Amino acid sequence: MKKWIAVLLAVAMLFAFAACNNDQPSTGDEGNTSTSEEGSTAGTALTGDIKVGFIFLHDENSTYDKNFIDAANAAQQALGLSNDQVLFRTNIPEGQECYDAAAELVEAGCDVIFADSFGHEGFMLQAAQEFPDVQFCHATGTLAHTAGVDNYHNAFASIYEGRYLAGIAAGMKLNEMIEAGEFTAEEAKMGYVGAFPYAEVISGYTSFYLGAKSVCPTVTMSVRYTNSWFDEALEREAANALIQEGCKLISQHADSMGAPTACEAAGVPNVSYNGSTAAACPNTAIVSSKINWEPYFEYMITCVANGEPIAADWCGTLETESVQLSELNEAVAAEGTAEAIAEAKDKLIAGELHVFDTSTFTVDGETLTSYMADVNTDDAYTPDTEAIADGYFHESEYRSAPYFDIIIDGIEAPES
Amino acid sequence: MANRAEKKREPLFHIVKRDTIPFWQSILIRVAAVALALVVCAVVVVLFTDLNPLEVYTTMISGSFGSMRKFWATLQNTAILLCISLAVTPAFKMKFWNIGAEGQVMMGCLGTAACMILIGDKVPSAVLMLIMVVVSILCGMLWGVIPAIFKAYWNTNETLFTLMMNYVAIQLVSFFCTVWENPKGSANIGVINMSSHAGWFPYLFGQQYLLNILIVLVLTIGLYIYLKYNKHGYEISVVGESQNTARYVGMNVKKIIIRTMALSGAICGIAGLLIVAGTNHTMTTSSAGGQGFTAIMVSWLAKFNPLVMILVSFFLVFLDRGAGEIATAFRLNESMADILTGIILFFIIGCEFFVNYQIVFTKRRKEAR
Numbered sequence: 001m002k003k004w005i006a007v008l009l010a011v012a013m014l015f016a017f018a019a020c021n022n023d024q025p026s027t028g029d030e031g032n033t034s035t036s037e038e039g040s041t042a043g044t045a046l047t048g049d050i051k052v053g054f055i056f057l058h059d060e061n062s063t064y065d066k067n068f069i070d071a072a073n074a075a076q077q078a079l080g081l082s083n084d085q086v087l088f089r090t091n092i093p094e095g096q097e098c099y100d101a102a103a104e105l106v107e108a109g110c111d112v113i114f115a116d117s118f119g120h121e122g123f124m125l126q127a128a129q130e131f132p133d134v135q136f137c138h139a140t141g142t143l144a145h146t147a148g149v150d151n152y153h154n155a156f157a158s159i160y161e162g163r164y165l166a167g168i169a170a171g172m173k174l175n176e177m178i179e180a181g182e183f184t185a186e187e188a189k190m191g192y193v194g195a196f197p198y199a200e201v202i203s204g205y206t207s208f209y210l211g212a213k214s215v216c217p218t219v220t221m222s223v224r225y226t227n228s229w230f231d232e233a234l235e236r237e238a239a240n241a242l243i244q245e246g247c248k249l250i251s252q253h254a255d256s257m258g259a260p261t262a263c264e265a266a267g268v269p270n271v272s273y274n275g276s277t278a279a280a281c282p283n284t285a286i287v288s289s290k291i292n293w294e295p296y297f298e299y300m301i302t303c304v305a306n307g308e309p310i311a312a313d314w315c316g317t318l319e320t321e322s323v324q325l326s327e328l329n330e331a332v333a334a335e336g337t338a339e340a341i342a343e344a345k346d347k348l349i350a351g352e353l354h355v356f357d358t359s360t361f362t363v364d365g366e367t368l369t370s371y372m373a374d375v376n377t378d379d380a381y382t383p384d385t386e387a388i389a390d391g392y393f394h395e396s397e398y399r400s401a402p403y404f405d406i407i408i409d410g411i412e413a414p415e416s
Numbered sequence: 417m418a419n420r421a422e423k424k425r426e427p428l429f430h431i432v433k434r435d436t437i438p439f440w441q442s443i444l445i446r447v448a449a450v451a452l453a454l455v456v457c458a459v460v461v462v463l464f465t466d467l468n469p470l471e472v473y474t475t476m477i478s479g480s481f482g483s484m485r486k487f488w489a490t491l492q493n494t495a496i497l498l499c500i501s502l503a504v505t506p507a508f509k510m511k512f513w514n515i516g517a518e519g520q521v522m523m524g525c526l527g528t529a530a531c532m533i534l535i536g537d538k539v540p541s542a543v544l545m546l547i548m549v550v551v552s553i554l555c556g557m558l559w560g561v562i563p564a565i566f567k568a569y570w571n572t573n574e575t576l577f578t579l580m581m582n583y584v585a586i587q588l589v590s591f592f593c594t595v596w597e598n599p600k601g602s603a604n605i606g607v608i609n610m611s612s613h614a615g616w617f618p619y620l621f622g623q624q625y626l627l628n629i630l631i632v633l634v635l636t637i638g639l640y641i642y643l644k645y646n647k648h649g650y651e652i653s654v655v656g657e658s659q660n661t662a663r664y665v666g667m668n669v670k671k672i673i674i675r676t677m678a679l680s681g682a683i684c685g686i687a688g689l690l691i692v693a694g695t696n697h698t699m700t701t702s703s704a705g706g707q708g709f710t711a712i713m714v715s716w717l718a719k720f721n722p723l724v725m726i727l728v729s730f731f732l733v734f735l736d737r738g739a740g741e742i743a744t745a746f747r748l749n750e751s752m753a754d755i756l757t758g759i760i761l762f763f764i765i766g767c768e769f770f771v772n773y774q775i776v777f778t779k780r781r782k783e784a785r
């Protein structure tokens with residue numbers, strides 16, 4: 001009997017303990033909200049009670065989603081919105097759950113809803129058709145410019161320009177190694193770990209290659225696909241295989257740390273994506289390009305707040321700061337890299353330099369004068385738009401998502 | 417001296433298996449477990465976040481009951497999980513360790529998606545629907561029967577076999593995702609028949625998920641009757657208890673194993689059909705989403721009773737949706753919410769111990785004083 005009383009007392013104490021602590025955080029909460037309100041009046045505050053919903057495929061543990069989540073937080077702060085006005089839904093798969101999440105966000109009062117993964121597109125479009133008064137924005141999608149749904153929008157950025165600049169850093173590094181006598185100019189070969197043989201990836205590695213080639217004319221490149229957007233082991237293996245093959249420098253378009261860590265272990269220089277890897281790979285990371293989504297988020301939210309239409313297909317650029325390079329790792333990068341990048345960046349912004357200038361590359365030994373790209377998505381992948389004019393391939397102009405899918409000379413890429 | 421040594425070895429308590437337990441007492445133990453779990457969760461919430469646990473719990477409830485839409489989505493998720501749980505049950509009752517439900521569901525998804533893509537616009541919708549049902553069932557069944565045949569005839573290890581079949585199925589799906597990809601190179605199928613809606617389950621009374629829910633309800637009742645009142649159900653129990661007994665009374669054990677796994681696979685195939693044609697209208701390598709494994713837990717927690725499984729799967733979906741809701745409402749990482757559901761599950765599974773066993777404290781002997 002006494003034991004039972006002891007147990008009961010213990011349980012009661014637990015309750016009391018929990019109850020005691022209940023009061024403190026609630027007052028703390030009030031304190032928090034008041035400070036955020038102060039912040040909102042101080043910043044470039046939006047008037048009105050706008051509410052924004054975000055749908056993310058994973059959470060911060062994926063570098064891809066972290067890039068979006070960080071940008072959403074930054075945009076929230078810049079616009080002075082409270083946590084009640086910006087709702088995050090994480091770990092939403094590419095299925096009906098995306099539609100459900102979007103519909104629930106509409107119910108919660110959101111005026112604009114954003115989803116970050118390619119496979120979310122069909123479900124966002126479905127929700128857009130059902131809720132015409134709410135704006136739906138989707139990253140990396142391809143359907144908005146032809147769907148004819150007024151409240152559905154795509155967005156991307158001219159990341160090919162960022163990769164071109166990162167490619168310059170890679171080319172300079174190769175030149176430095178050639179001058180140091182580590183290998184001959186003819187042996188200057190780079191390796192590239194890509195996710196899928198998809199236009200977004202092909203456009204990315206081609207621009208990276210052209211950037212390197214602009215300073216190191218003899219460079220060649222070998223590509224390996226992992227057929228996954230995130231697979232650390234496969235990415236590490238692919239990088240190691242490329243290094244074995246004789247690649248002197250590695251870059252990648254996939255979301256894990258597989259390739260950068262393989263490079264650090266092998267002492268091979270690496271150009272990264274989605275954010276700097278210099279902290280984890282201090283001896284091999286040169287520079288990293290990434291899409292900064294904050295400008296788009298601010299644009300999208302401001303448009304809705306002011307009742308202005310959002311572009312059906314929005315493409316961020318170097319100028320809008322949607323395309324960014326991380327700080328150069330001076331310990332690894334060749335001398336003069338920063339200046340070379342700055343110069344090329346100014347030229348790209350001014351329109352004096354084009355990444356896919358047809359005079360800088362050949363396809364099967366010929367200069368391209370015409371190429372029909374598959375810009376409008378259909379089941380048969382019908383090429384529908386002439387993309388070459390004025391001597392260069394017009395990437396991300398007819399729709400924001402990349403459509404450059406040509407394998408140019410100097411790049412060795414498997415079918416899949 | 418001898419007496420004292422004896423006393424030292426005597427434990428403070430010992431554990432005794434309960435013969436029977438009154439119904440009210442088993443309920444009491446479970447309620448106490450949930451209450452304790454909530455207290456521990458509250459402590460965790462207070463220690464690691466600055467939130468009010470009561471607010472967290474209300475938010476959790478609103479994840480499932482916050483609105484009609486949320487409630488329907490909860491029912492839908494419950495229906496899918498329940499369907500897969502039903503599927504694994506006959507095999508588990510037979511003590512056939514089928515952990516291949518994930519792959520069997522994926523094969524059902526693949527069969528359905530193949531019909532929708534390849535003949536979606538070539539046959540009338542009623543015929544298409546019929547073909548989809550048959551193909552998805554056959555695909556799931558095939559994935560269930562293969563390990564069953566190997567088990568029945570060559571006594572292979574079904575746990576490893578069914579597990580490996582999952583990977584084969586996922587790779588097959590991955591392959592076909594590339595074959596049917598759109599746009600090119602994306603390895604993403606997108607929404608199938610987006611404009612024609614061919615092969616999509618119809619809305620019933622304006623509700624997209626109602627048909628799914630009704631189908632699973634019928635399956636639940638059907639399986640309950642099958643297991644409890646049908647001769648097959650009895651045979652499954654006997655084989656599960658002892659294969660030798662089954663053989664002794666003249667049952668064809670090989671046939672029973674294969675037939676039961678065919679049934680398991682077939683229901684998994686239907687789950688795949690519900691996922692692709694009734695819910696997502698697309699297929700990815702994560703269409704089954706790990707529910708093939710969660711279903712095993714549902715089946716065991718419900719002690720293989722299909723009617724109890726309704727409650728268990730609803731509860732798991734409730735926890736899962738609650739976790740998502742907490743993450744959104746308080747801008748927490750979903751891991752925090754998962755920790756809470758983990759604690760609750762730990763207590764609920766743990767309390768089964770106290771339902772089955774009782775702790776008897778050793779009484780001190782008077783003469784020891």
